[in-house]
Amino acid sequence: MKRVAILISGGGSNMLALLRAMTGDHPARAVLVASNDPGAGGLTKARAQGIPTAAVDHRGFGRDRAAFEAELLKPILAAELDILCLAGFMRVLTPDFVRRFEGRMLNIHPSLLPKYPGLHTHARALEAGDAEAGCTVHEVTAELDAGPILGQALVPILPGDTPETLAARVLVQEHRLYPAVLRRFAGGDRTPVMLG
Ligand code: GRF
Numbered sequence: 054m055k056r057v058a059i060l061i062s063g064g065g066s067n068m069l070a071l072l073r074a075m076t077g078d079h080p081a082r083a084v085l086v087a088s089n090d091p092g093a094g095g096l097t098k099a100r101a102q103g104i105p106t107a108a109v110d111h112r113g114f115g116r117d118r119a120a121f122e123a124e125l126l127k128p129i130l131a132a133e134l135d136i137l138c139l140a141g142f143m144r145v146l147t148p149d150f151v152r153r154f155e156g157r158m159l160n161i162h163p164s165l166l167p168k169y170p171g172l173h174t175h176a177r178a179l180e181a182g183d184a185e186a187g188c189t190v191h192e193v194t195a196e197l198d199a200g201p202i203l204g205q206a207l208v209p210i211l212p213g214d215t216p217e218t219l220a221a222r223v224l225v226q227e228h229r230l231y232p233a234v235l236r237r238f239a240g241g242d243r244t245p246v247m248l249g
Pocket residue numbers: 061062063064065066067068140141142161162163188224227
């Protein structure tokens with residue numbers, strides 16, 4: 054059974070989708086949900102599911118990313134994880150941190166990578182006049198939003214879409230894609246999951 058830790062920054066809807074999927078014959082179980090924000094709504098949801106939580110407020114560390122990560126690493130290493138999932142985690146991690154988990158660290162990004170790494174992905178897709186958008190689960194490497202792709206889900210862009218309406222349509226697919234990728238990845242299969 055693979056031990057999964059999940060990092061969040063906010064509401065944690067992707068984290069919750071992962072927790073709900075890790076039951077029965079799923080080859081993984083959540084052992085920790087941690088956040089850079091003690092007030093993250095997802096921490097309450099994780100606790101309600103009986104999952105241990107931890108929080109390290111990044112604002113106490115100013116620009117010292119390494120010091121923040123050293124603190125965040127304590128509960129993460131204590132969890133003795135096999136897989137680390139970033140799910141709505143909004144802090145950029147240093148290469149040193151990533152190197153510790155390379156090959157067993159996943160992230161979900163709300164665009165069809167390699168298009169639109171970084172922020173404001175939906176506004177950029179709309180601005181470009183794209184016919185479709187979507188989300189990507191990828192392995193996390195030192196380069197932001199650039200690791201091997203483990204799955205993608207496509208959604209149509211519809212007339213009149215705003216970044217908000219598009220984000221809502223993509224988020225539904227995020228909640229399908231991430232659990233499917235985690236199940237396959239935890240079973241040792243890196244074949245990309247492609248959802249229409
Ligand atoms: C989602 O759009 C996800 O793609 C991005 O963060 C947003 C919020 O995620 N990474 P969640 O509801 O906190 O899981």
